[in-house]
Amino acid sequence: MYKIRYSVGLKILAVFLFAVSFTFAVLSAAGIFVMAAENVYLDGGRSFMDALWEDTLRSQAAAAADDVYTHYRYAMEYDTSGEEAAYLLEDYQKTYGPDETNMRFSIEADGEEVFSTGQGEGTYADVSFDYWFYWTHTEEYTEEFETFQEMDAYIGSHADAWDDYNYEIIYPAEGGEATYYLYYQVTEEVEEPVHVNAWVDDIQVMDVFYWVYSLSGSLSGMRWSLIVIAFVSLALCVTSLVYLFCGAGHKSGSEEIVLHGLHRIPFDLYTVGIVLCCTFLGYLISEAAVSFFAIEAVLLVGLLLLGIVLLALTLLLSMAARLKAGVLWKNTVLYRILSFLWRILRRIGKRVSYICRGLPLVWKAGLIYGVVSIVELIFVASVGRGYLLLAWCVEKMLLTPLLALALINMKQLKKGAEEIADGNLQYQIKLPDLVGDFRRHGETLNRIGDGMQVALERQMQSERLKTELITNVSHDIKTPLTSIINYVDLLKKEGVDSPNAPRYLEVLERQSARLKKLTEDLVEASKASSGSIHVVKVPTNIQVLLEQAAGEYEERLAKSGISVVFSPWEEQICILADGRLLWRVFDNLMNNICKYALAGTRVYVDMKRTGAEICITFKNISAYPLNISGEELMERFVRGDRSRNTEGSGLGLSIARSLMELQGGALDIQIDGDLFKAVITIPAVPCSGAEPEEVSS
Numbered sequence: 036m037y038k039i040r041y042s043v044g045l046k047i048l049a050v051f052l053f054a055v056s057f058t059f060a061v062l063s064a065a066g067i068f069v070m071a072a073e074n075v076y077l078d079g080g081r082s083f084m085d086a087l088w089e090d091t092l093r094s095q096a097a098a099a100a101d102d103v104y105t106h107y108r109y110a111m112e113y114d115t116s117g118e119e120a121a122y123l124l125e126d127y128q129k130t131y132g133p134d135e136t137n138m139r140f141s142i143e144a145d146g147e148e149v150f151s152t153g154q155g156e157g158t159y160a161d162v163s164f165d166y167w168f169y170w171t172h173t174e175e176y177t178e179e180f181e182t183f184q185e186m187d188a189y190i191g192s193h194a195d196a197w198d199d200y201n202y203e204i205i206y207p208a209e210g211g212e213a214t215y216y217l218y219y220q221v222t223e224e225v226e227e228p229v230h231v232n233a234w235v236d237d238i239q240v241m242d243v244f245y246w247v248y249s250l251s252g253s254l255s256g257m258r259w260s261l262i263v264i265a266f267v268s269l270a271l272c273v274t275s276l277v278y279l280f281c282g283a284g285h286k287s288g289s290e291e292i293v294l295h296g297l298h299r300i301p302f303d304l305y306t307v308g309i310v311l312c313c314t315f316l317g318y319l320i321s322e323a324a325v326s327f328f329a330i331e332a333v334l335l336v337g338l339l340l341l342g343i344v345l346l347a348l349t350l351l352l353s354m355a356a357r358l359k360a361g362v363l364w365k366n367t368v369l370y371r372i373l374s375f376l377w378r379i380l381r382r383i384g385k386r387v388s389y390i391c392r393g394l395p396l397v398w399k400a401g402l403i404y405g406v407v408s409i410v411e412l413i414f415v416a417s418v419g420r421g422y423l424l425l426a427w428c429v430e431k432m433l434l435t436p437l438l439a440l441a442l443i444n445m446k447q448l449k450k451g452a453e454e455i456a457d458g459n460l461q462y463q464i465k466l467p468d469l470v471g472d473f474r475r476h477g478e479t480l481n482r483i484g485d486g487m488q489v490a491l492e493r494q495m496q497s498e499r500l501k502t503e504l505i506t507n508v509s510h511d512i513k514t515p516l517t518s519i520i521n522y523v524d525l526l527k528k529e530g531v532d533s534p535n536a537p538r539y540l541e542v543l544e545r546q547s548a549r550l551k552k553l554t555e556d557l558v559e560a561s562k563a564s565s566g567s568i569h570v571v572k573v574p575t576n577i578q579v580l581l582e583q584a585a586g587e588y589e590e591r592l593a594k595s596g597i598s599v600v601f602s603p604w605e606e607q608i609c610i611l612a613d614g615r616l617l618w619r620v621f622d623n624l625m626n627n628i629c630k631y632a633l634a635g636t637r638v639y640v641d642m643k644r645t646g647a648e649i650c651i652t653f654k655n656i657s658a659y660p661l662n663i664s665g666e667e668l669m670e671r672f673v674r675g676d677r678s679r680n681t682e683g684s685g686l687g688l689s690i691a692r693s694l695m696e697l698q699g700g701a702l703d704i705q706i707d708g709d710l711f712k713a714v715i716t717i718p719a720v721p722c723s724g725a726e727p728e729e730v731s732s
Contacts, residue, residue, distance in 0.1 A: 049275040056271035063265035088160035096140045096233030137244040140233035157234030168229045173222045180215040198222045284356030292360040303367040309350045313343045444473035515546035572611045584621040596635040609722035612698045620691040633658040651715040661706050
């Protein structure tokens with residue numbers, strides 16, 4: 036397939052095959068159409084042959100009779116004796132004699148035979164018809180006048196009916212009055228009935244009737260074969276055309292589309308050239324149809340039609356190659372002109388935009404206002420109404436100061452916005468100079484500056500907290516990891532049989548557990564903050580859960596001399612929560628109390644109903660100075676002891692807050708000196724009748 040598509044010889048053969056098959060297809064289709072219209076397929080071609088003979092004979096006889104009688108009539112016009120007309124008719128006897136044509140015809144005028152080429156009857160065809168012969172008769176006249184005024188008056192009243200005129204003045208030799216002679220011509224259109232008889236009784240010479248005789252019989256005999264020829268020719272035509280389209284633009288030795296020669300000519304110019312060539316060939320076809328003998332005209336018309344087909348084929352193949360290369364539109368003069376104009380317009384637009392951007396706001400608005408005012412003034416002046424001009428003046432007197440005030444206010448607002456955008460957050464727009472909506476907009480811009488200042492401070496605080504987070508997590512991971520590495524090194528040096536090995540292993544176990552706990556807290560904090568924990572909320576008795584949590588930590592609290600004091604509960608209180616997650620919150624809070632509460636103090640646990648919510652408060656005295664806000668303490672890896680000497684990851688409070696948010700509650704930390712207060716808020720529900728609620732996050 037590769038060699039077939041790139042073969043030059045096959046392409047030439049395909050072009051030749053297309054031209055031949057297209058010609059045969061068109062001619063066959065034309066023959067089929069004509070014969071179908073003439074019922075050749077129904078009566079075997081008898082009516083078609085009769086009609087063809089009659090039409091050919093009538094057209095040839097009319098042309099011959101008109102030629103003969105026209106020259107004869109004008110000869111009789113200029114030579115009334117008839118001698119010249121007789122010589123002329125004698126020559127026409129030879130022109131239309133039996134050696135020149137198979138047609139015989141006679142011409143009758145005013146009931147008399149004027150011309151005849153023989154006697155007989157039509158073996159193949161005969162026609163008889165009348166037609167009106169039109170010719171012009173010119174008569175010359177001479178008039179004599181005694182005075183010029185008399186002649187001039189006659190000319191003025193009759194000259195419209197003349198074709199031409201002139202005059203002559205003759206003066207007598209012996210003296211006396213001159214004589215005026217007027218010469219003029221009058222031409223009139225004459226209608227004359229002419230009768231023509233024509234017939235063909237034998238085929239002796241090779242003229243148009245010979246070809247009608249030959250071709251009519253051949254076409255009738257080929258009426259069924261033409262259908263087969265038409266279909267075969269059409270199939271070959273389509274096949275060769277598809278092959279040429281596939282191979283268009285391909286060249287041996289290259290996989291890419293190659294444009295060369297005619298393909299590089301701009302497509303619109305190439306198309307115009309092809310159309311002009313086809314138009315010229317069409318003109319030659321029309322000339323050949325009337326200027327040549329029948330068989331010669333057919334051959335010449337066929338060749339010219341073939342030329343048109345080949346030109347159209349080159350245009351289609353060029354278009355196919357350009358489409359494959361993707362340059363059909365780009366390779367046109369119109370595209371280049373439009374691209375050039377577009378580049379010019381873009382440059383002009385950039386210059387205009389540059390000028391407009393460079394103009395201050397006041398100048399821009401003033402320029403537009405001035406142009407609009409001039410257009411309005413021109414319209415008012417063209418209407419010519421004095422009251423409209425007065426109204427225009429009053430409008431401008433009122434509108435101009437308002438526009439100036441609005442522009443000045445907009446300029447101040449623009450300057451303020453630019454200052455804030457450049458980072459000058461302390462800049463304040465002068466509000467007393469503004470009016471209406473401009474003042475309110477100025478107030479908004481001033482608040483934006485204040486808000487951006489607050490956001491900047493928060494951003495700086497967040498960056499600081501991020502830095503501390505990285506430092507803290509590095510410290511918390513590094514401390515147990517360093518201990519593990521050191522004690523592993525000691526075990527390697529002293530061996531597992533060393534008396535210190537049990538103590539080393541105990542430290543390794545404790546630090547490994549600490550590192551494991553830190554890793555678990557990191558994972559749990561990530562899940563809690565992202566919400567990827569399955570939550571099943573059911574009615575839960577909050578008093579029972581708090582007492583269980585206190586009981587779990589009773590022994591650890593007793594070691595530090597810390598006691599838990601519960602406020603009296605007068606009623607049974609239930610909440611809709613996930614007991615597992617709520618227990619984790621209480622566990623983190625009690626664990627923090629064990630670590631950071633001052634020894635020998637009390638922990639107060641209060642619970643009260645506030646509307647539809649339950650508020651649970653844990654209060655204790657911190658063993659370390661709490662020089663930190665409650666919000667900062669809720670951040671990850673933040674501890675109450677800045678020295679970070681106690682164990683823990685600093686994630687407990689952050690995890691607890693995230694778990695409460697997943698259950699629809701909240702956790703808030705409040706610091707008052709050394710007083711640490713954790714406040715849990717969660718909606719209350721009846722202790723019976725509430726349906727469990729499942730939440731998948």
